[in-house]
Amino acid sequence: MISPIFEKLSDLPDFSHVKFYKVDTDAQEQIAEEVGIRAMPTFMLFKDGNKIDGLTGANPSALQALVQRAITS
Incomplete structure (x- = not known):
């Protein structure tokens, strides 16, 4: 449900310098554990390697707000 919105945001010119990644937490359990993913879906914003x-x-509007913070942080 949220995946198309995530992909649409990643294609917007306003967010062209933001890097978007999807992680299959079943296949990449170590990454999920390292960053503390406990529920799905989880979106995280990192800057300079720090969450x-x-x-x-x-929540589409909350996701858009999160991505917007990426360009204002």
Whole structure:
């Protein structure tokens, strides 16, 4: 449900310098554990290798706000 919105945001020119990644947490359990993913979907915002914000749940407006923070942080 939220995946098409995630992909649409990644294609917007306003976010062209933001890197978007999807991680299959079943296949990459070590990554999920390392960053503390406990529920799906989980979105995380990192800057310079440090987590600065996150979102759990399929909330399109909250996801857009999270990505917007990436360009203002």
